[in-house]
Amino acid sequence: MPDATLSPWTMSYFAVACVFLVIGQGLMAAGYGYPFAGVDAPETLALAHLLAIGWLGLLMIGALLQFVPVLIAAPLRAGRLAPSVLLLIVGGLLLLAGGFAALGGAEGLDGLSPGMLPLGAFLLVTGFGLAAAMLASTLLSARALPLPARFVGLGLAALTATILIGAAFAAVLSGIVASDLLATLLLHGVPFHAALGLGGWLSFTAIGVSYRLLPMFMLAPEKVSGAARTVWWTGATALVLVAASVAVVFLDAEAAKTLLALPLVLAFVAVSFYCVDLVRLYRERKRKVVELNIRASYAAFAALLAAVVLISIPATRAAAGEGAAALVYLFAFGWLTGLGLAQLYKIVPFLTWLECYGPILGRIAVPRVQDLVNEGRANFWFGLYYGAVTAATASLFAGSLPSFRVAVAAQLAATLGLMAELVRARRLSSVKGAGVPKPRLFLPLSRPQE
Amino acid sequence: MNPAPRDINVRELDVRPILSSGGEPFQAIMEVVSALEPGEALRLYAPFRPQPLFKVMAGRGFDHEAREIEGGDWEVLFTPQPTSAAVELSDDAEDPETWPDPVEHLDLTELDPPKPMVRILAAAERLEPGEVLFALLSREPIFLFPELTKRGHQWAGNFDETRTAFRIFVRVGKARG
Known part of the structure; x- marks a missing residue:
């Protein structure tokens, strides 16, 4: 029998991911990593992994835990591993970032050492490996894979390749393998x-x-x-x-x-x-009339197109700095982060609504999903966010460090504003006369899903 | 000309020019077949009875109907086999074919989620135990299924042949948990 229930740990993944997004943008605004250090400087590597694994990676795994069963109408395999995977990835990431920081000269500080790199990589390989195994075995249980599921399957293969190469890097960098x-x-x-x-x-x-x-x-x-x-x-x-x-x-x-x-x-x-x-x-x-999450997603698609067009033109690629950093920034924040925030803005209220009102649907009048959010405020934050990403990208092209910091600070403010909106949705703050118990903010569901 | 069954869309491909110029038509045929929308049929003209193609097309889920036309050429109509998706049932739904006719019909294809779910659950609340409702949706309502089960309702549903609409029967249960 096909059905999909609420994924109990997805909100926890989202919450931790948001924390890493705030940390990463905060570090950049404070002048840590590229462009204040080289593209391949250890500080930049620490920052890049906090964002790529902590924010984007956890966001994606959390979303897939909920979404893959919906995609193929089959229950998630080995779903009980979700909390262990979260702990493994977060633990591995913190060790990895600490190891990079040690390579960057922070050695001796708070006991950081490059020896943390392989240990971190080991935890990350285990965590992401388990996540990929859960999701891939769920996909394989489907009778036929629709096209979106095939994209996800290949994405999981790419994830596996990425973490294995990364683990090899960590082994060499720490000196344990010569x-x-x-x-x-x-x-x-x-x-x-x-x-x-x-x-x-x-x-x-x-x-x-x-x-x-x-x-x-x-x-x-x-x-x-x-x-x-x-x-x-x-x-x-x-x-x-x-x-x-x-x-x-x-x-x-x-x-x-x-x-x-x-x-x-x-x-x-x-x-x-x-x-x-x-x-x-x-x-x-x-x-x-499309909702804000769709409009904000199309802004992310525009950023994707711009990044890919500009990186394909040799002149703009060269102007984007070491390793085309300005365009990688546009890709990571305009496209991936922009789309991530836009979808969070729909998924979090939707799942919250289902969790709170699912049991009483049809019996009494319940609010609509869109009653859980305030599009006017969020519209402002999305506008600020994309404006700030554009300004930060332009600053990187121009090599202007002060304006980059101001732009990242604005980006951080917009992200915090959007996160406050998500918290308000979780707390049912916009709903008048709620009448249902409020859900937990980010801990697993209080209502058992059978 | 073979009549097209029902009102399905038929694409046509004439491989006689390809063959007369010494070309190999197989790839052209497969390209057209791959581009067919779900439910679409293909009418093929060839200078001979394309026997080997029948097996290939059967593997892709097409029946064939071949007839000789003037000049010794052949016309073959390939129609998609009726492939209604398998009927999905709730665990406790026995013999849905014995259920009574639906007392309520809902067309929910124009609603975005989660409105269809709300409408079906609300309708189920209005019905008496044992009564059946029918609903048409634009996608499989997989968040609805566990909620129906929890409330003691039975359901049976599947996609139509083009997989653009999902049809569901819900029989209201006694337990109003």
């Missing part, structure tokens, strides 16, 4: 690690999820278009090529870097078709 082969990987493999993580795992999964959520909330037809198939094939080919290029690194590192040009072209094609499809979905929608 292998020429792995040292070569560390010297040349960072772009692959980043491409698999941000492009493969996070973006591919997000695209898959969007293919299900957007038609649902805009009331657009859910048919699989030719464009969606093109996105799948070009994107999947790009990912396989990136993964294959990692092996080439061992043979000829320069050739491997040249090989990255082809997946970049394919990614450009995939994103172009994705954007064409997004416009089609918007045009074919039956719901004339």
Whole structure:
């Protein structure tokens, strides 16, 4: 029998993820990491992982725990592992960040040491490995995988590749493994690690999820278009090529870097078709007035297109600084974080509504989902957020450190504003005469789901 | 010309020009087949009876109906086999075919979630135990299923052939937990 219940730990994942987003933006506003240090400086690596694993990774796993069963109408496998996975990932991330900080000269401070890197990597491999196993075995239990689920499946494969490469880096950096082969990987493999993580795992999964959520909330037809198939094939080919290029690194590192040009072209094609499809979905929608979460998502799609177009043009790629940092910033904050915040703004009220009012639906009048939020205020925060991301990206292009800090501070303020809105939704603050017990803010569901 | 069954959309492909110019039509045929929407049929014209294709198409879920037309050419109509998705049942739903006719019909295809769920649960509250309601939705209401079960209602539902609408019967239970 197909059914989906509320994922008891999803809110906990979301809450921890939000804390890491605040920490990461706070560190940048305080002048920590790039552009105040080099792109490959240990401080930047600590910061990048706090955001990529702590914020984006936990957000995505938390969302998938709820979403994968919905996608294939089958219960989650081994769901009881969810709290252990959360602890493993958070513990591993803190060790990893501490190890990087130690490499950056904070050694001796509070007992930080580079030896924390492999231990952190071990916990992260275990945590993400278990998460990928839970989600993949759930996907495999489906009779047939719809296209969005295939995107998620490939995203999980990219996640596995990303963490394994990262674990190899950690082993070399900490000095516990002295292998020429792995040292070569560390010297040349960072772009692959980043491409698999941000492009493969996070973006591919997000695209898959969007293919299900957007038609649902805009009331657009859910048919699989030719464009969606093109996105799948070009994107999947790009990912396989990136993964294959990692092996080439061992043979000829320069050739491997040249090989990255082809997946970049394919990614450009995939994103172009994705954007064409997004416009089609918007045009074919039956719901004339779309909600804020959809408008904020389309701002994230615009950031994705801008980042991919600008990184494909050699002149703008060169102007974006070391490792195209300004464009990576736009990709991480405009596209991934923007979409993440936009979807949180829908998912948190929706799940809260279901948790609180599900048992009494139909028996007495209950508020609508949108009664749990105040779109006017959130509209302001989303506007501020995207404005700040644009300003921060422009500051990185211009190499202006003071204006970058101001922009990140504004971005942080907007994020905090949105999080306050999410807390208000959880607390049913906007609902008059609630009449139901308030849910727990981020701890597992108080009402057992059978 | 073979009549198209019901009112389904039929695409046409004539591979005679490809063959007469010495080309190999298989790829062109498969491209058209891959581009068919769910429920769409394909009418193929060929200079011979394309026997090997029948098996390939059967593997893809198409029946065929071939007939010779003038000039010794052949016309084949490939129609999708009726593939209504399997009926999903709540654990306690025995023999839904013996349920009484629905007393209430709801078309909820134009509503965004979670409104369909609210409407079905509210309708179920209005009915007497044993009565049945029917609802049409644009997607599978998987958050609704556990809520129906908790309230002691039985249900049976499936997607239509094009997988664009989900049909569900709900029989109201006695236990109003």
